[in-house]
Amino acid sequence: MSNRLFSKIFSNARKPEGFFGRMMVNGMNGGSHARMAQWGLSFVNINENVSVLDVGCGGGANVARLLELAPKGRVEGIDYSPVSVKKSKAVNAKAIAAGRCRIQEGSAAALPYADGEFDLVTAFETVYFWPGIEECFRGVRRTLKEGGRFLIVNEDDGLTGNNEKWEKMIDGMHTYTPDELRNYLTAAGFHDIDVHINDQHHWLCVTAIR
Numbered sequence: 001m002s003n004r005l006f007s008k009i010f011s012n013a014r015k016p017e018g019f020f021g022r023m024m025v026n027g028m029n030g031g032s033h034a035r036m037a038q039w040g041l042s043f044v045n046i047n048e049n050v051s052v053l054d055v056g057c058g059g060g061a062n063v064a065r066l067l068e069l070a071p072k073g074r075v076e077g078i079d080y081s082p083v084s085v086k087k088s089k090a091v092n093a094k095a096i097a098a099g100r101c102r103i104q105e106g107s108a109a110a111l112p113y114a115d116g117e118f119d120l121v122t123a124f125e126t127v128y129f130w131p132g133i134e135e136c137f138r139g140v141r142r143t144l145k146e147g148g149r150f151l152i153v154n155e156d157d158g159l160t161g162n163n164e165k166w167e168k169m170i171d172g173m174h175t176y177t178p179d180e181l182r183n184y185l186t187a188a189g190f191h192d193i194d195v196h197i198n199d200q201h202h203w204l205c206v207t208a209i210r
């Protein structure tokens, strides 16, 4: 396969569109993403009635996971890709009908939520693509309650050099190292920042408190 075709296909990780986008979104809902998400979620306590926002929710598998972990809670998902939003709505249709879930199209750079709305904001496999990361983190912080938590989970900890081939293929992608994320989160006003690395897979999980 040519580099251009690879690049066209994998750019759908940044913003799923069209046929390849639909394939990508289906892929994101299973396999290694699921295992990594479960690993990341093990670093936060989720009460049954928590209110959660999942930014860059993709195909909605993590929204579904969060709804299961918080059976009396409310989960919102947002994604700037209409393909992701459609899939996420389909996956979580029951909870949407029950009034426990809402999925919206929108950007991490302009979160359409009130100040202090959420106990937890999650971002799985998505911060690599956010424009102006520090401003986005400020926006996340604004939507969190005082003492609320931000959870970032990335498949790549940015420490091995593996990220270079993806960054070449996917325009605008940046794989943050733990130190970079810590610095941006601190600059955005977060505290108690904890970094976890899965040594086997080089997954990265960062939690931070508003």
Ligand SMILES: C[S@@+](CC[C@H](N)C(=O)[O-])C[C@H]1O[C@@H](n2cnc3c(N)ncnc32)[C@H](O)[C@@H]1O
Pocket (backbone or CB within 6 Å): 013, 014, 015, 016, 028, 029, 033, 055, 056, 057, 058, 059, 060, 061, 062, 078, 079, 080, 081, 084, 106, 107, 108, 109, 123, 124, 125, 126, 129, 130, 131
């Ligand atoms: C690799 S997928 C991950 C999806 C999902 N979080 C998961 O782990 O399965 C990245 C998702 O983030 C979304 N995304 C990227 N940048 C975004 C932004 N600035 N605002 C909102 N969504 C964004 C993409 O559209 C895509 O659905």
